[in-house]
Amino acid sequence: MSAILVLYSTVDGHTLKICENIGGFVERAGHSATLARVEDAGTVDVAQFDKIVIGASIRYGKHRPSVFEFIEANLPLLDSKPNAFFSVNIVARKPEKNRPETNPYLRKFLQKTPWRPRLLEVFAGRLDYPRYRPLDRMMIRFIMRITNGPTDPSTVVEFTDWQRVASFARTICEM
Numbered sequence: 001m002s003a004i005l006v007l008y009s010t011v012d013g014h015t016l017k018i019c020e021n022i023g024g025f026v027e028r029a030g031h032s033a034t035l036a037r038v039e040d041a042g043t044v045d046v047a048q049f050d051k052i053v054i055g056a057s058i059r060y061g062k063h064r065p066s067v068f069e070f071i072e073a074n075l076p077l078l079d080s081k082p083n084a085f086f087s088v089n090i091v092a093r094k095p096e097k098n099r100p101e102t103n104p105y106l107r108k109f110l111q112k113t114p115w116r117p118r119l120l121e122v123f124a125g126r127l128d129y130p131r132y133r134p135l136d137r138m139m140i141r142f143i144m145r146i147t148n149g150p151t152d153p154s155t156v157v158e159f160t161d162w163q164r165v166a167s168f169a170r171t172i173c174e175m
């Protein structure tokens with residue numbers, strides 16, 4: 001049995017939902033899962049865990065600075081244990097951009113950090129126009145229009161492939 005720490009960086013909660021899903025999977029497989037916001041990782045004894053997973057969403061082209069700050073402050077510790085990283089973004093709804101090798105944000109992530117996660121994944125996120133502030137809604141609709149996505153302002157859709165989340169969680173158990 002492994003103790004698995006799952007850190008997440010989210011704005012609207014979808015990355016947390018994916019982490020809860022991963023947590024449920026690993027617990028059903030007999031491991032323990034502890035979920036925490038990456039911003040609160042300072043209150044967690046990271047060293048006591050056997051494996052570390054970090055998930056972070058994209059907003060306006062970026063993962064948040066707290067993700068990179070945590071990695072920088074904990075690099076040797078991260079490298080000393082089985083570890084994994086996944087990014088959540090809406091571009092990954094496109095089949096040609098939904099792999100770690102083909103997703104632009106994952107490529108950018110690897111350029112920005114010296115960390116080389118042992119397992120990398122990318123999941124398509126959630127589109128929730130009614131929830132967005134007017135300016136954000138306008139911007140996302142514009143991006144969707146030029147990338148052939150849904151533009152109806154009442155659209156709420158989860159593009160996440162939950163089978164792929166399960167297979168990511170299975171690999172974490174096996175690491």
Ligand SMILES: Cc1cc2nc3c(=O)[nH]c(=O)nc-3n(C[C@H](O)[C@H](O)[C@H](O)COP(=O)(O)O)c2cc1C
Nearest residue numbers: 010011012013014015057060061089090091125126
């Ligand atoms: C204001 C805003 C900006 C976003 N910017 C991007 C972006 O630049 N590229 C992208 O692929 N997805 C973008 N997204 C989509 C989010 O990554 C997606 O909704 C994800 O599920 C959000 O996860 P979270 O709820 O954990 O923050 C954006 C979403 C919002 C609301």
